[in-house]
Amino acid sequence: MRIKNKVALVTGAARGVGLAVAKRFIAEGARVVMADINEQALAAVAADLDAQTLVLDVAEEADWQRCSAWLEANFGKLDILFNNAAILRAGMVDQASLQHWRQLMAVNADSVFLATHYCLPLMEADGGAIINMSSSSALMGMPEFCAYTAAKSAVRSLTMSTAVLCKQRKNGVRCNSIHPDGINTDMVREIAMTLPQHVDKDYSRSIPFVCQPDDVANLALFLASDESRHINGAALNIDNTATIHPPY
Ligand SMILES: NC(=O)c1ccc[n+]([C@@H]2O[C@H](COP(=O)([O-])OP(=O)(O)OC[C@H]3O[C@@H](n4cnc5c(N)ncnc54)[C@H](O)[C@@H]3O)[C@@H](O)[C@H]2O)c1
Incomplete structure (x- = not known):
């Protein structure tokens, strides 16, 4: 019960990392709101969980306005914001279209700006934790994923500005x-x-030690809890040295 009674919003919660984090937060006593654009998948996974659900497109400002108003009306505050929803598409800088770039930036970077913009006011009275899913790719060049990596770098940079502002x-x-x-x-x-x-194609078997969603959930729980009270603005690698000793 490391985050008992804390109100937590998890985006991209219908599968993958978001689902693992939502389950972990619920197990540790939080009141969890699972948000996703995929209404059907969200309903299916949340059916057996003690959580509320919210259909939300993280790239849409109107959805965040609606979300923050809903959180205010239902909980009066937000303690934990886990910005996780994102998409991965391949595209090299001389081949990808502007539309590709804008889509990746909208879903993966605008989303974190919008979430922080509309949710921070709900967190400031009691304090809380914003956890942004970036990527090891934010810290390196990956030509096949120019827009994805740029968006994840924007998330890193926004994380630092938000941390300093809050301090x-x-x-x-x-x-x-x-x-x-x-x-x-x-x-x-x-x-x-x-x-x-x-x-x-068989990714899970091709890499001897592959990161699992629960590995991320363990770190997210620590960052969400008061145990990490002096950790602010940090970029936490969870990659078994991949970033400090490439290649993968
Ligand atoms: N999987 C990886 O290898 C990896 C590596 C580094 C970082 N990440 C990051 O971790 C996070 C989670 O990744 P994952 O592997 O669980 O992804 P995933 O594709 O398995 O799940 C993403 C979830 O986000 C939802 N989503 C997509 N667009 C949305 C939108 N516009 N609004 C709301 N919900 C939306 C999807 O419906 C899905 O449920 C992402 O931010 C991703 O960039 C993933």
């Missing part, structure tokens, strides 16, 4: 980013189908 305001809100390498989820399995030359 200056002494509002008790902390903001940190998580940087995994490949996680064993459908996101990677689906992209592997489009990139047979780069990624083994």
